Structures are given as structure tokens and as C-alpha cells.
Amino acid sequence: MALNSVKETPLMTDVLIVGAGPTGLTLACDLARRGVRALVVERAAALFPGSRGKGIQPRTQEVFDDLGIIDAALAAGGPAPVGMVWQDGARQDEHRMFDETEPTADAPYAAPLLLPQWRTQEILYARLRELGGSEVEFGAGLSDLTQDGEGVTARLSDGRTVRAAYAVAADGGRSTVRAALGIGMTGETVDPHPILVADVRIPALDRDNWHMFAPTAEGAGFLAICPLPGTADFQLTAQFTDGSAPDTSLDGVRKVVAARTHLTADEVTEVRWASDFRPRAAMADRFREGRVFLAGDAAHVHSPAGGQGLNTSVQDAYNLGWKLGAVLRDAAPEALLDTYEEERLPNAAQMLGLSTRIHRGEERRGAATRQLGLGYRDSSLTAETRGGLADEALRAGDRAPDGPYGGGRLFDAFRGPHFTLLAVDVDEAELPLLDGDLIHVHRTSECAPYGKGLFLVRPDGYIAWAGEDATGLTDHLKVTLGIS
Structure with a gap:
């Protein structure tokens, strides 16, 4: 009886954040430093374990500077290594993934930073705790969400109820919150061929280059192996154009590496995380429904080409955080929150198109991917x-x-x-x-x-x-x- 009473007593907070990825954790950090109460709930039992979104663009590095985590990010990450093209077991040519730029007085962060996504999330989580933000509630998925004129009521998978003034869906491309709101997602398949993404250990391979292997004569797609700074891991990406599906097991990864590179199967000693990925570009029809906001992959899904997805997501949170803080703490007009969609939807659309063009080889990674040129000249706040x-x-x-x-x-x-x-x-x-x-x-x-x-x-x-x-x-x- 006592346990049921506890579960029926709602947890009270200002902002409910659904999802403890980079988007949710960035928003939680920003709200914590504003003195706004936030509760982060995460369906998984722990932080995401993979390296997936590994490129931190200069504009996001500036966000991390403001949040007080840039030193930790720079210490844990590193520059992208020069690409090395291999053929028939021999090094052929260098390939530079990005146009080289130098820091300037007005733009101190000039180049992308390679940082595994799991490490980025660890740094954000540590900062959240340092700021006195609440612990993330792991193992607590969202079962139901309703709203009224005064707030949002959410029921969690463990039976508890949360009452908040506002809620933010930061729960990824398959967002439970977006589905519950009935918000559509419009998009297209960027590439019909599946891609294997995995964090692997290959002690025999040098870490000086981003190793690239051209499609094979048998019809298999590209394969690339990128060393992840600050770890003993590589991120493996392999495209499957021959009609087969990726096998994410250790044996499956070993077979792909042995078939498409000069490495033997046994030289892949460990698979630490793996995913079967279908490149897609899609955007939610709207970013707000009443007191609920969509951010990150819940609002827009990118091809990983060009490294725009995680960065656009972090900047969603950065845009929304100060506005929620102004309304909840400083009594700003509630209409200020209308500008979140006004400002972020066009930016997300722009970055979505860029990611797709880069994936298809129609545009090179350059100034646009660094995101320093994005802005809000047409905003009603400007x-x-x-x-x-x-x-x-x-x-x-x-x-x-x-x-x-x-x-x-x-x-x-x-x-x-x-x-x-x-x-x-x-x-x-x-x-x-x-x-x-x-x-x-x-x-x-x-x-x-x-x-x-x-x-x-x-x-x-x-x-x-x-x-x-x-x-x-x-x-x-x-x-x-x-x-x-």
C-alpha cells in the first residue's frame, strides 16, 4: 500500500526531459546553471555506449566553452587524422576529409574535434552533476503523456508519474514522445544501402590515419576505419551494396574486415558496440505541440556524413534552454517559446540538406559544416x-x-x-x-x-x-x- 502511494505521488519538476543523449544532457546542464529544475528520464539502463556522433564542429565547441566543458572535451578528443586510401594491401594516397583552417581571434575553434559520442555524454553528465542538476533517472521510459493549460503529466514505465510545466522530447529518431503527440516526420532515404557502424579493437592497425578502403570488385561498398582519440578503439563504417545485410556480431565484423582490407579476421580482437544503420533524412512537421518541444533526433534525423546531426541537436538544446529559463525564472512572456521552432526549424532544414548533399558526394565538407555561419537574422527576436x-x-x-x-x-x-x-x-x-x-x-x-x-x-x-x-x-x- 505504501509503495503504491509513493508511485501515485507525482514527481514535481519545471522541465521533464525525455532522453539522456547529447541533446537532453546539454539542455539539462543549461537549465541547471539557470536554477531551473529539470528531470531527465532515460529508457536505457545507462548512457549510450557507442561512438556514433563523433564529430564536434567548431560552433558546438563554442557551446561547450560556454557550458564549461570545452577543456574536458579537448583533453578527451583530438583532430581528425589524415585519410589514407588503401588498395590491394598497399597505401595509395592521402585524402583530407576537411578543408584545413586555422584558429583566429574571432573564431578560436576552427576545426572539427573527434570525440566519441559516449565520451561526450560522459562529459556532459559529469558537468550536470557538478552544476547540482538532478541525477538522470535510468531505466525509466515514457509510457504516456498528457498536457493541459498548466503543465504536462507523464507516466513512466516504472509506474511513477511526473508533473512538469514543460516537457522536451530528446528521445531520438524513434521518439516515443513525438509519436504520442501525433507529429508526423517527413523525409527520404538518403542511401538505400545499409551501413554497419561499430567500435572495434584492432591492435595491429596504426592509429596515424583514417583508413579508407574502396568498394570491392565483388560489389561490396566502401569501408573506413577511424581511430578514436583518447581510446584504444576504432570506429568502423562499412557500406553494403551487394544486397546483404550487416552482421553486427564479432564474427560478422571480422568477415567484413577480412574480405575488404589487408587485415585478417583475427586482427579484429573485439567489437565493443555495433549498429545496423540506414541513412535517412527526415524532419518533424513541427517542433512544438503546446507545452511539449521536440529537439535533436526527435525533431530531425540526418545522414552521418558531414557530422551535422549531433551538432544541430546540441544547438537545439542551447537555443531552447535560455528561453525556458527566461520564462520559468525571469517571468519573460510565454510567447518567447514560440521562437524556438521559428529559429530552429529553418536551421535544421538547412543542415539536413547539407548532410544529404555531402553523403551523395554533391558537396564537400567545408565552411558550412563548421556551422559558424548559422544565425537568426530573420527571427522575430532580432x-x-x-x-x-x-x-x-x-x-x-x-x-x-x-x-x-x-x-x-x-x-x-x-x-x-x-x-x-x-x-x-x-x-x-x-x-x-x-x-x-x-x-x-x-x-x-x-x-x-x-x-x-x-x-x-x-x-x-x-x-x-x-x-x-x-x-x-x-x-x-x-x-x-x-x-x-
Whole structure:
């Protein structure tokens, strides 16, 4: 009787997050540092064990910088090795997967970082606990979800009930939440051929290159073996174009490696994780239903080519986190949450198309895959009040660049859950009085590439408002955040 009473007493939280992948954990970290209660529930018994989303793009590295985990990510990961093309057991030619770029003052993270997805999740989970966020409830899947005008009620697979103001579906491409909401997923098959993805141990293979093997004469597809930094593992990817299906067992993986490379079956000593993957591109018809939001793979499913899926997902969470925090903690208008779909759906669509083109060989991995050029110029949250700007000028809606500032960096000033008003060559007397907790003001006499003026930087690192002086700033804050 007592046990039933416990189960019938709802767990109370501000935000229910369904899924403890990179999306859910990023959102939980962002909410925790804002003092917003979140409960993460995960159907599996533990964090995801595979390396699947292993490419961390520069823009996501900037997100990790803001969340306080970039040092841990850089220590655990490493640069992508140069590709090595093999044929008939001999090295043939180098192949560079990415256009080489160097860090600059405004973009300190220039190249993708290889980091196994399981390690990324470990780092995020450790940060969540460090921030005082709740423990993830493992082994707790979602059985039912209903909502009303005041909140969301969820029933978990272990019989418990959760009551929250809002819920976020971060439970992957086969999202239970999305299905429960009746939201459709529109997409296409990117490649009809299945792909085996596995984390393997091959001690006999050097870790200096990303090893690539061309399709065989027998009709089998490509095979690649990429060393995973900070581990003894390789990520194996093998395409099956001959009509056969991937065998994810140790023997199955060994046979594929022996048939398509110079390695023997016995040189594959271990398979630590394996998946039979069908490349697909799809996007949810909408990203919100009342008090429930879709994020990550629950909202959009990518081909792994170009490394956009995990990165787009993390940035969904980064966009939604500050808005939920503003509404729940700072009494911002609830309409602010409407801008999540407004801003993220077009970005997800853009990255979905990019991933598909790269998979089909129609576009090379380059500046677009680094995601530094994404922004929200057309958002209803964006206001550019300056006139006569040059075509290449930094504008409201753009990513707020880094740069030297006060003996440190602008990213140091931006870091945290607050807004930042950057005043460049503007007299202090011209600045309005602002809530110092919500908006931090920083003044400087010169700051390239911003130029002279005022720049309101959102908590997620995009310029919300820009002006030559403060005219219109307080009106913008009142409309978007309810600040008078």
C-alpha cells in the first residue's frame, strides 16, 4: 500500500526531459546553471555506449566553452587524422576529409574535434552533476503523456508519474514522445544501402590515419576505419551494396574486415558496440505541440556524413534552454517559446540538406559544416537598427564573434546564463539602466569585427539587437523579455 502511494505521488519538476543523449544532457546542464529544475528520464539502463556522433564542429565547441566543458572535451578528443586510401594491401594516397583552417581571434575553434559520442555524454553528465542538476533517472521510459493549460503529466514505465510545466522530447529518431503527440516526420532515404557502424579493437592497425578502403570488385561498398582519440578503439563504417545485410556480431565484423582490407579476421580482437544503420533524412512537421518541444533526433534525423546531426541537436538544446529559463525564472512572456521552432526549424532544414548533399558526394565538407555561419537574422527576436551597413558587416542575428577584451576574451564576458550588452566606443552616459543580473554590460573603445555601437548578445551567443546608440533597446527588451 505504501509503495503504491509513493508511485501515485507525482514527481514535481519545471522541465521533464525525455532522453539522456547529447541533446537532453546539454539542455539539462543549461537549465541547471539557470536554477531551473529539470528531470531527465532515460529508457536505457545507462548512457549510450557507442561512438556514433563523433564529430564536434567548431560552433558546438563554442557551446561547450560556454557550458564549461570545452577543456574536458579537448583533453578527451583530438583532430581528425589524415585519410589514407588503401588498395590491394598497399597505401595509395592521402585524402583530407576537411578543408584545413586555422584558429583566429574571432573564431578560436576552427576545426572539427573527434570525440566519441559516449565520451561526450560522459562529459556532459559529469558537468550536470557538478552544476547540482538532478541525477538522470535510468531505466525509466515514457509510457504516456498528457498536457493541459498548466503543465504536462507523464507516466513512466516504472509506474511513477511526473508533473512538469514543460516537457522536451530528446528521445531520438524513434521518439516515443513525438509519436504520442501525433507529429508526423517527413523525409527520404538518403542511401538505400545499409551501413554497419561499430567500435572495434584492432591492435595491429596504426592509429596515424583514417583508413579508407574502396568498394570491392565483388560489389561490396566502401569501408573506413577511424581511430578514436583518447581510446584504444576504432570506429568502423562499412557500406553494403551487394544486397546483404550487416552482421553486427564479432564474427560478422571480422568477415567484413577480412574480405575488404589487408587485415585478417583475427586482427579484429573485439567489437565493443555495433549498429545496423540506414541513412535517412527526415524532419518533424513541427517542433512544438503546446507545452511539449521536440529537439535533436526527435525533431530531425540526418545522414552521418558531414557530422551535422549531433551538432544541430546540441544547438537545439542551447537555443531552447535560455528561453525556458527566461520564462520559468525571469517571468519573460510565454510567447518567447514560440521562437524556438521559428529559429530552429529553418536551421535544421538547412543542415539536413547539407548532410544529404555531402553523403551523395554533391558537396564537400567545408565552411558550412563548421556551422559558424548559422544565425537568426530573420527571427522575430532580432532587430538591426543601424543603417548603411556594408554587405560583409556583422549584423543582428549573426553569431557573436570572440575577440580580445580586457586582458581576456569576449567569450569570457559572454560565458554564463546572462545577456551581454557590448558597448563599443559608446559613452557610458548614453547607456540605459539595465537589470545587472540579467544583462551584463561591458564597455570597450575598440573591438573588431563589431565596429562602433551597441550589441545585445543573447545567452546562446547570437546578436539579438544592434544599434548606433540605445534608441529602441529598452523597447526591444520589453517586447521580447518583458523587461520594462
